[in-house]
Amino acid sequence: MKPFDTRRWTGIVAITLLLLGTGVIVERPGLVLGGVIGIAYAAGSRVGEAPAPDLRIERKLSNATPEPESTVEVTLEIENTGQTLSDIRIVDGVPPGLEVTEGSPRHASALTAGASTTVSYSVRSIRGTHEWSPIRIITRNLSGSRERESRHETETTLICIPELTTGAALPLRGLTTQYTGRIGTDLGGTGVEFHSERQYRSGDPARRIDWNRLARTGQLATKEFRQERAATVVLLVDARKEAYRAADEGGENAVERSVDAAGHAATALLESGDQVGLAALSPTDCWLPPGAGRDHRQRIRNLLAENPAFGSTPPDETLYPRSAFRVLRRRLPADAQVLLFSPACDDTITRLARRFDAYGHLVTLVSPDPTTDETAGMVLAAIERQNRLSQLRRSGIRVVDWGEDSLASAVADARQGWLR
């Protein structure tokens, strides 16, 4: 960038003239001589241009692939390979998601040619891929009258992928595939739980004949069991701008909690033989078709951790819900259920949930609660959210209102209100 005038010394000429004038009027040579100082500073401010820095900067991380919530030390080694820099300030481009816990990513120094300095600070790692943005470098001449800002690109990436752990198993709804799984259906057939009895048809396996009944009445009857089937589930995480809300300052936002819950759900569902897909309700496209197996689990893990759609900061663009819905509808397999993770902070999400439900993709909403009761506005927001949730419940959508306690207990609470 071009150097520019900081206008720091604009007043110095006025000071000088004031001294000279007063000195002449009151006839004090001492005051007139005081003007020399002003002249000297004015002259000093004309000397030198803000230098263009020529630096070699290296950024080192103590661990580039840390566990979540661990401390990573960042060291910047700065070497001046150009001319002397009498006033240089360095502002490191810390990724927006990372929090600096110790030290400062900023530094001001003076570097003679060939001199070097180091800046070190610590950040706390959180889920995701974090890229450092360019380093801002501000140089000034000695008097500070000229300034130049430049950027220095030093690419560093910190990748933090949390393990997927099995948490609360989210109960699914009755929309299933033809494959055997763990969801009890209302259909009779093979299974464990008794369902009904019907008249014997030739070819029925002998094991399923109700021999007691035959002994009692002399009639042949076949026992039916409740069929248990697997489901296709698409985990849909609301990662719109509106979902990035947290109950307390610096606390986990709703998207973080949603992603966490989606991870738990994915593991639990994959373990019970269901097909799991993943999608983000975000301007950034993210779609993984339903699948099963260990590789698929790994894919979900990576997507949840690294995909920019689930980033730790809100996206810039807005999502157009109607087109997003259309795209998702095209992608969803016909027999897919939707597990929707959203704080339900606006009406768009209720509308979307009801629409998915209406199109036959049974919806279960898991809603991390980002509301508090500190101000009247926040109380109002909480009430509006509750209204939205009960509206959804009325339209037959299962809702897990997930407050501050664990997801498992929220699910247990919610379950009591559900019909089978």
Place this chain on the structure above:
Amino acid sequence: MSHSNGPPPAEQATRDEQTPDDAALPESNTTEERSEGVGKFTEPLGASYRESRTEADSDSLVTIDERPARTSSAFAIAASIVVVVVAATGGAIPSVVAITGLGLVGLAGVTAYRTALTAGSVLLFLAVIFGGIGGLSPLAILIGIGATVFAWDVADHGVDLGRRVGRNAQTRTNEFVHAGGSLAIAGLAAGFGFGVSIVISGGQPVTALVFLLLGVVLLASALT
């Protein structure tokens, strides 16, 4: 998925029935919005959520202590004390004005309040002028003015560093270099002024001095 095209037939049937064309959807939206009169009504009150941090304020995320850098503030206060000492030899009014100035510069050194810095510096400057009118020696005036400008320069530098880099960053080298440069200019100028004051002690008219200084200015501007 190869097997996802085999849902129970019943499901398929209901879905086909339910599928309206997308054109019908906006219609249902508007009615839904209209029915939510409560939401509309409460809007001016402002249901508020706590937004989580965004990309835009990523700079503020790295919370920096925006108070001025310590070393520069210390230099500025020290220089202001020099001005107070100089002004104290010039009588009561200059000392009172200078002490007020010192207080304001000190305040700016703690709170990064730029207006206080400007006002304080102006007061220090006025204190020296009042002292000069009252009859301070040329050397005292030179030291007073030099210390005033130096105090403003380092304090302003400190405030700027505080805003840009923050108090908890390492800034000492930078501050020493800047203060050193500033002190060198003030020292050289005061030395030059003092030399001239010895030479002209014969009692030449003040206007001659002004012309001398104008000559210095022209020379300086020709050189740079």
